[in-house]
Amino acid sequence: MTGLCVISARGGSRGVPGKNIRPLLGRPMIAWSVEQALATPEIDRVVVSTDSEEIAAAARAAGAETPFTRPPELATSEAGKFAVFQHALAACEDHYGEEYEFFLDLDCTNPLRDTADISAAIAQFRARRPYGVDGVFAICEARKNPYFNMVEPDATGALKLSKTLPGTVVRRQDAPPVYEHVASIYIMTPDYVRQAGYLLDGHMEGYDIGPEKSFDVDSELDFAIIEFLMKRKLGIAP
Template identity: 30%
Template sequence: MPIAIIPARGGSKRIPKKNLRSFCGQPMLAYAIKAAQASGCFEHIVVSTDDAEIAETARQLGAEVPFMRNPSLADDHTGTTAVTVDAIKQLESLGFNSDTYCCIYATTPLLQAVDLVAAFQKLQNKQADYVFSAASYGFPIQRALKLIDGGFAVPFQPENIIKRSQDLEPAYQDAGQFYWGTRDAWLTGKGVFNGSGIAHILPRYRVVDIDTEEDWQMAELLYQALQQHDNK
C-alpha cells in the first residue's frame, strides 16, 4: 500500500510554530493527518520533522515518526522534493517499502480525503509519474498588470490586455496540498511540472496558501464557512 509523507519542520519564521498553532481548535498538523487517515489509502502515515514537539504531537494524532529529519534538510531553502526523497530513503532503511508515496503538506486544513482518493485513482489509471492538486486562476494571467516607477500600471502582455477572458487559454496553479508519485519518479528526480504530472483540479474556494497572518485568517474563514455548509 502507499505511504504518506507529511513534511513538518519546526522553524517557520513568518508564522512561528505554524504546524502546531491552533487552527479552529486543533493543531494545524491535525488536518493533514486526519485527511490521510480518512482516505484509507495509506499503510503508513509518516511525519518528517526535525522538531521534538511536532514529533510528539504527530504521534498523539496517530501518525508515525520513525526517524527525525536532519536539520540540514529543515532550513528555508530546502525544497519539498529533497525532503520527500530523504524520507523515502530513511523509511526504506527501516524496512518501510512501497511503490507509491504521497507527499502531503502539513498546512492543508481544507484538504479533503475524497481528493486524495480520486488523485490516487488517476495515478493508477493514467499511469502517470505524479498527480498533484491544482486550481484555476480566478483571472486571466495574460492580462496581469505590473507597477512601474510612480505606481503606474502597465500590462505584462500588452497584446492580450484588450482580449476577452473567454478567448484566453485558462491557467492553473499548484494548489500545494499533495503530490502523489511513484517511488521511481521521486528517487530518479523526475519533476512534477515537466509533463510527468497530472493535475487534480480543486475548486478555488478550497485552496489557500498559508504564509502570512492574513492567509491564516482567510483560511479559518473558509474552513468555518465550509463546515457550516456541510452541516446543513
C-alpha cells in the same frame, strides 16, 4: 504494495511562527492532515517528516508515525521541497523495508481538502500510470491570467502583459486557461521521487481541487481565511 503518505512539517516557519502546530479550531494544524490521511483507505502508512520534536509529538498524538528526524540542511527556508520528499522516501524504505506503490505528500498547512479529494487524486494517478504519467498534484484555475491581467515591467519600467498571443486578449474569457500550483496533494511514483530533480521534471498532471480549497498558510491573512472557511465548511458559527 504499500501506499505511503508523508506529511512534511519543519519547525522554523518565518511568516507564521509555529504554524504547523498552531491551534486551528481546537486542534494543532498538523492534526487535520494526519486525520485526513488516516481516513483515506488507499493510504497504508502515515509518516511525518520534521526536524522538531514538538511537531513530532503533536503528529504522534494525532496518530502518525515519526520514525526519523529530518536533517538540519533540509529544515531551512532555503531547502527545496523535492529534496525533502527524496529524503523521506529513502528513510521510510530503510526503516520499514517496504515497497511502495506511490509516495503521497500532504501539505499540512492546507486543511481545506477532503479525504474524498485525496482518494480522487490517487484514483487519477492510478488511471494515468499506464500512460507514462509520473504523478499528480493539486491545482486550481488561476485567479489571475498572465495573458489578460498579469503584468511585468520591461527594461524601461513600462508594464506589459506577462504572456502574449497573436492579437490582444481583451476579455478574460478569451484567455487560455492557466492553473495555480496548489500546496495540498502530491502523488508520485517512488522511482520518480528518487530520480527526478524537481517536481515538474517529468510528466506530472493536475488534480483540480477548486479555488475554495486552494489556500495554504503563508501569512496571518491566510490563517484567518482558512479559519473562516473551515468554520463555514464544518457549520461552526463565526
